[in-house]
Amino acid sequence: MSEGRLKTAVLGLDDKGRFLLEAASKIEHFQIQAVADKNTELAERVAREYNCAAYDDYRQLLAANQFDCLLVAAGMYSCSEYVRMAMKKKVNILKLAPPARDFEEAAEFAQLAEDENIKFAVANPSRFAQSFLAFREFLQENQIEQIFLITAVCNVGGQTHPLWHTDPKLSGGGVMLRNCYQLIDQILWNFAAPQQVYSLNTNQAADRQQRLCLTEDTAVVTMKFTDTCFGNLVASKVIGPRQEFLKVYGKDNILTVSNTLLTISNHHGQVSKELAYDDDEHCCMTKLLANFALSILSPDKNKLCSSGIDNLKNMAVIESAYLSARTGMPEEPGRILQMASRHSVKPTNI
Numbered sequence: 416m417s418e419g420r421l422k423t424a425v426l427g428l429d430d431k432g433r434f435l436l437e438a439a440s441k442i443e444h445f446q447i448q449a450v451a452d453k454n455t456e457l458a459e460r461v462a463r464e465y466n467c468a469a470y471d472d473y474r475q476l477l478a479a480n481q482f483d484c485l486l487v488a489a490g491m492y493s494c495s496e497y498v499r500m501a502m503k504k505k506v507n508i509l510k511l512a513p514p515a516r517d518f519e520e521a522a523e524f525a526q527l528a529e530d531e532n533i534k535f536a537v538a539n540p541s542r543f544a545q546s547f548l549a550f551r552e553f554l555q556e557n558q559i560e561q562i563f564l565i566t567a568v569c570n571v572g573g574q575t576h577p578l579w580h581t582d583p584k585l586s587g588g589g590v591m592l593r594n595c596y597q598l599i600d601q602i603l604w605n606f607a608a609p610q611q612v613y614s615l616n617t618n619q620a621a622d623r624q625q626r627l628c629l630t631e632d633t634a635v636v637t638m639k640f641t642d643t644c645f646g647n648l649v650a651s652k653v654i655g656p657r658q659e660f661l662k663v664y665g666k667d668n669i670l671t672v673s674n675t676l677l678t679i680s681n682h683h684g685q686v687s688k689e690l691a692y693d694d695d696e697h698c699c700m701t702k703l704l705a706n707f708a709l710s711i712l713s714p715d716k717n718k719l720c721s722s723g724i725d726n727l728k729n730m731a732v733i734e735s736a737y738l739s740a741r742t743g744m745p746e747e748p749g750r751i752l753q754m755a756s757r758h759s760v761k762p763t764n765i
Contacts, residue, residue: 420446421507421708422482426473426497427489428452428461429577431511435488435538438700440465444708445484451476453493473497482506484534484711490577491516492585502527507534509707512596514726516587518734522755525723535723536707540699541597541674542604542720543706545692550661550672554605559665559679565602565638565646566662569595572655581629589630590650591616592733600721601661601672602638602646603728608752609638609646611745614736619653636736639745727755 423445425436432452439445451470452458462469470476473489477500484507487498495515498508508528514537515521528535541547553559571594579585580593591599591614616631632653638646660673668687671678679688709717728748735746 419712420444421484421711422446422448422480423484423486424449424451424476424480424482426451426476426485426487426494428454428457429488432488433461434696435486435511435700435704436461436465438697439486439704442701442704442708444705444712448482449476449480452489474500477501477504477506484509484707487511490579490585491520491587492579495520498524499527502531502533502535505531505533507536507707507711509534509536509538509704511538512600512726513537513587513592513730513733514723515730516585516592518727518730518751518754520587521723521727521730525727525755528723534707534711534719536710536719537721537723537726538700538703539597539600539604539721539726540696540703541601543699543702544674544694546672546675546677546690546694547601549677549690549692550601550670551605553670553677553679554663559663559668559670561666562663563644563666564662564664565606565640565644566664567595567598567602567646567648568658568660569598569648569650570654570656570658571650571652572657574652574657576652583628583630586630588733588737589616589618589634590632590652591634591636591648591736593630594652595634595648595650596729596733598648598659598661599732600726600729602648603732604725606640606646608728608732608748609640610749611639611747612732612735612739613637613745614739616736616740631740634736634740638732727752 447467449468450461455471458469485501487510614636616634618629618632620626633651636648663670669680675692677690680686706720710719731748731751735748739746
């Protein structure tokens, strides 16, 4: 570190990677020293724009430099070994969600970060959105009583996705893992992990054999939190327009939250409070990156908001959903979380 600035590299320069780079470049705590992408031309073009070094070989990037942190936008299928390599060189990691392809890989990264005494952060920008912070405050202040139902909807609409997102081995999952991660994180950030998860998923392939070879584009997930509180998630890549919201039903009120709006209404649909916010993705990502940087520079004063260990609960629920879709039976995230505790990593707030 030089003068309180973190020597930083960005791994992966797709649209999300360049968005991450742009946000980091405007924060005084980061000193962008290098960017890397398998596309040589793209890496060199972006490097010229940010006046930094360009690499098309991830191993060479890490072997030739000693960074303070690595911002990872590349898919884990292309860089998991290099993330491990960086951790073993005491490099702090921020990974765009999801943190890994499956629970086992996520737990491995969390454990390695703990062993090396470094930060492994997962980018959950919704945790910094004013609407979701207000939502969390309402829940913590018990302004909605006797919650019995939590519903979430994530319709992706006409978004384009890289081809590797359709390959289960490369991607790890489809709409649940790749598009619903922020909503699942909000549910599990504010509530305990469900006791059971039951899931069905499918895609638009022509026959069953093809569907088995592709990640899901539509999913329905039911979660049992207690005997009197249940949750439901409906997600699709093929339904539009884009829509993403979370609803919590209590005895007298319904709390609805999206990225920019929080409303409280009664069961007759009458709205008693509506709070609109002008957050955008760049604003939330900037706050997230600042939190990550300060958790490294001043850890005693700044707690990391979204660590790899914290996110194991999310990955356990997602893993349970995929397992349930295969077995046709409810699955228990708690059993999956026990895998991490047996390997010394103890997820918080289980």
